[in-house]
Amino acid sequence: MRWHSLLPVALGVVLAGCAGGESRPLPRTGTTSRIQENGFGASGRSVRTLVYVLRHDMAEATEDDDRFARELAAAAPGTRVITLTQPIRGGSDPATAASRGFTRDRITHFADRIEAGRTRYPDVPTVLVGDGGGAAIAADLAGLRPKLIDGMVLAACPCMLPEWRKHMEKRMPGTSFQAAADSLDPLMTVGGIRPQTKAALLVGADDPITPPKFSRGYAEALALRGIATDYRVLPGRGNAILNDPEVLSATTRMLAALQADR
Template sequence: MRWHRLLSVALGLGLAGCAGSGAGDGTRSASITAADAGVQEQAFGASGRRSVKALVYVLHRDRTGAQAEESDRFARELAQASPGARVIALTQSESIGDAESRGFTRERINRLADYIEARSKRYPGVPTVLVGDGGGAALAANLAGLRPKLVDGLVLAACPCMLPEWRKHMEKRMPRGTFKPAANSLDPLMTVGGVRSETKAALLVGANDPITPPKFSRGYAEALALRGIATDFRVLPGKGNDILTDPEVLSATTRMLAALQAPR
């Protein structure tokens, strides 16, 4: 199944790449707010135009409470570890309906992309990295495929990056009828053709993750490699699903930021 889907991806890379570079751009406004994008933001680190050397957006897994706190904690620690980085933790707004909050729809992705593009205009020439956790990782992967010019680096933790297979996995784990992801969600494995070849990527997943087992990250990592994209795929021994605040994820992100800011 995995290799059949990867072959389909490889055959469609040219078409997906063309679609990713321009399709779905829509109307963009420099005045778009976090509320317009359906998120709430918390910023850490550098803020002045001259002091900001990199932009990092941390997309959590669409939960509140402890998960949102983990996202803020990671963003704070990353800002401390990477001087010059402006790190923005994004949490899902309660105004977004349940159906869409569980999905990765084109509308939702473009709304978030418009927000990121508007913020990036404040810091021209500065690299942008997306760090995604769980559902936030799938959202980041799809955004990189649909709006590739906005993304220089991807760090994906515990990603459900093979959406149809992951849905089947979750349906087996949960009582019938309780798991209802949006039907029109985009599968990261099928938008991967739009990711720029220059993008840097890191995927990390716990070896004992029961929610998003390593196979769902491995398949996407292989698809990135087929595109010639530099990809660091790591399975963390003994770790489960909650790995955003694991030192390995912070280390992978700081290394990526250092590489993106290095003189060329």
């Protein structure tokens, strides 16, 4: 295990080593396809924590995509886990996803769904789990709509978007990852995150798509905000880490901590 210490300012950043689904699509809007929503775990008055899983931009929801949600619902009784997927039309092209995936309009679509959940369950902690592009959206959302969430777990995050785009252009010569005019970089929105928000970032040491430096830079920015941040590099792991046990463990720890704070 590779551990990292982030100690800017006065903050010591903390480092840390099933029910059936229900589908509910929303109307197609803008440059994106419908949001696919699947629910797992607790419901009604038994809900004590609420988790939204924001998934990769480029794939329709599949049973395997729901594995993390099912396992989290089983590991954290009393948790309602909702997966949100909104594929980008033309998103099989990673450059298209990179340009359209992080716009204010798209982030608002996700935020509105999460606000609806908070209205239904007003007195329970809410956590976002983001994977890849979903992690960058979760980070932006935490800055733009800070009252909606109490914590976020970001897996394989391209959390420094301009630098990540340059990285991808080097990996894919001749491909332009030009940003949309209203694209939002998590480092632009980090100032809006509430200091009491809890954060965890996990990234594979051998991730060729979103190398650790893009998570570390964002973790440092969170720390400078006074936000308790759990940053972990997973040895031998690549880009696909959502279903890694370490991500599940980081999420259950956060849920337990939020419950203890209540």
